[in-house]
Amino acid sequence: MGRSGGSASSPDIDAVQAAKIVERITGNAWATDAGGNFIYVTPAALAFFGTSLESLNAQPEEHTLGWKHVIHPEDYDAAAATWRRCLRTGEHYNVEHRMLRATGVYGWARSTGQPIRDRDGSVAGWYGTVIDIAVPSRPNDCDGRLADQPAQDPRLSMDAVHPHDRPAVEQAAARAFFHGIPQVSSYRQLQEDGSYRWIEFLVEPDYSISVDVDPAVARQDEPWTMASSFGETGDAVQAALAIEKLYGGAWAIDTIGQFTYATPTAQTSIAMTLEDLNVLLDGKPFLEGGRQGWQRGAHPDDSERAGETLRRALKTGEHWNFEYRVLRANGASVWHRAAARPTRDGQGRITGWYGTALDIDVYKKTEAALRERERQLQQLIDTVPALIWSTMADGTPAFVNKRFTEVTGARLEDMTAPDGSASLGVVHPDDRAAAREAFLHSVRTGIPYIRRYRQRRAGGTYRWTETRAEPSRDEAGTIIQWYGVSSDIHDLITSQEALRESEQHLQQLVETLPALIYCALPNGKPIYRSQRLRQYLGFNLEDTDDLGKSRLDGTLDAVIHPDDLASVKEQYAHSLATGDPYLLRHRLRRFDGVYRWVETRASAMRNGDGEIVQWNGICLDIEDQVRAQEELSRAQENLARSSQAASLAELSASIAHEVNQPLAAVMNYSSACQRWLTAEPPNIERAQKTLDRIVHSANSAADVVSRIRALFKQSTDKRDSTELGAVVRQARDLLAEEAARRRIRMDIEGESGLRLVPFDRVQIQQVLVNLVRNGMDAMASVPNERVLQIRAFRAGDMVRIEVSDRGRGIQFPDKIFEPFFTTKDQGMGMGLAISRSIVEAHGGQLWAEKNEPHGAKIVFTLPLDVAKMP
């Protein structure tokens, strides 16, 4: 094939062959006859789109293409129109549209095709391929202009392109549009002087630019191809030509790696001829590990492995797929994906290889950028302090971020129910049913999901969480996924709850306090009354508003006792004017008309600036307190009046007891005596003894009576003014004999001239005698010195008389003044009680103290007649 313009010739293959060659490179392909009827589609592609050849070729209605059912309704018309035009004109077919997949989901795809022509140049069939694309490059532009546009810019200047190079330029432009990948190629451009100049140009999907090629690297005079014979590689070259038509570049090599064909533009872009490609750089055959010329066109870092992998493919027959950086003639390195497939003869022996290298530089860079972005996104998703998850369109859990698992302890599988649906396993059982219902509702309707519920933590506790999810939609508005985020709002919820509870508590507190509580504005207008106050008054705030006065005046006039009204108003006015606390006791009218005493206190509540924002007041019902005080006063008066009577009652009871004792004995003895006498025979002896005892007992009863009479003997000289010293001496004289007998010394010391207010001399003397006798009794059993001391001296307006002994002291200081309390065998326990009564009756006091160093000291006071004192 010694022609230099290989690309211009038509390959001697049919559309199905071409499609199968393409399929081996891109994975899917199709072929139609000249009329557009499908004669081949890659079986896997048919399955992928859930269709069949018959179905694609069927014509359900007139003017409707069989493949309508796999194209999105919005895209079909444009695609069908383009396809019909291509069939008519032989233009390249290149359309982006959404295709319905077997899964029921539409996805964007680019469908490309081109005619294959027979030797006459008439279209013999079509072949092409379908490539999935994530997003259409120009979603609004699928009416076929795409097919025109790639060629448009170059075509405008196509006249300036060397006729030999025009197909290559067209191919490059088409490739750019097929794949959205910029293409670099070169061509000879017609100059004004009629000469041609090599131009390297870059074709972007939307535009193309051309630049002059440095003549130093462009070998303008080198031939396009050096292969003198295709040898066995005829099939491989044919295949390469078919691919070249679709991708703009292809090549064929023989079984030892020698190029027999390479698309001229591919050669020019790396500035290598076939000879350059095939040269053995170190004299060693390529298959034996030698370096071959084409490896110089690869980036040094990739060159070695490119060679190794191709060598292995050549040896084993495995397909060759390799990505490497191509070193362009202009020094740039551009990522390419190279692929090569073997051709075989009838015996299955490999006869050659055909392959292509697609420019994937942008893809690579985009992919790297995407990977980086994805990595960053993943990192972001895993490090943001939020629980993030996603589900499929139907709600099937698809992802939970790291934090989600750390916080809840649940992994993706834990969140997925056995049937694949969302388990909501971290939602509190009490909240789960409602949350699931809400989520499923969102999934059905596409309405964003928001829900608050308790969410389990890894430790087993639950925290209030707010979860929001939004659907992510594709261009067509179809939901692709749901993205959700769960935020911990526990503290917010609990603090809100606590606040609510606290408010409620406070409200309850105010409402239930046993007090009447109210609030008023700074000007005094009432704005709140507690329930108790409302009940007490029988009306509420607004009820006094229609009286033609301010609410405050209306209220005060209605509820304050008329006698208190003036002072209440005055006090209120003062407090409102000055901010001073308000405090007043007044009568407050109850709903039933009864006035009760209350104590009202109010104080100003101020804001941060010290301004009064409200008055808070409390009325305490003090009616009972007032009444109780009155009761108390009355009781105290009664007590004072009855105390004397009470002590007399005590006295009489005591005396009765003291008299009863011997009397009881007398009666017992009498009964006994009677029995002794009436016994058979009468016991005269016992009766006589009993009679003696009766007499004895009767005498002791008489003693008691006489002692009592002595104590209370009514003095004829009731109001005596004798000097106290005389009275004391008289008492001492009375007891002198007894004291001597009991070996007791009596010491008397006292001021002279102590004159008492008129008193009952006999009674006071009896008190003295009683106290002295007690003192003597107390010393009856003490071994040490028995001294009884009487002292009398002035203390202010009173005279103080002390009777001290040196006995064992007072054992029961609390009890000794109680009637009948006695520590003495023969005592009746009346002496101190009566003595105290007598002293108190004289306006004095009587009490006990400790004597020093030991013993007891009984002290009493009597009022002095100060006027008569010197």
Add this chain to the structure above:
Amino acid sequence: MNKPVVAIVDDDPRVLASLVELLESAGYEIRSFISGEALLASGLKGVDVLITDIGMPGPDGFELRDLARRENPQLPVFLVTGRHEITDRDRARGIGGFLRKPFDGHALLAAVRDALGERQG
């Protein structure tokens, strides 16, 4: 037949002696005690009737009655007091009775006899 045993408690020795004389004249065997503690120290074994003063230091008559009843629920107990103000007859319920000084000796003897008869009959 053994004489019934009457225990008498009174902190006033004069009254105690007179009660001993009275009950002896009726032919009872007497155990006399000057305090409740003395009675409790001696024990209630063999005692058929208890006569006790109410107002005494230490355990008073009521306490003594309750202690005795705990040991012998059927024991007739006669409480004696000189205090007019004690009118709490509820506290004096049960077998026995409540006597206010001065009381008729014959009445006491009759009551004792009835209590013993009731118990034995």
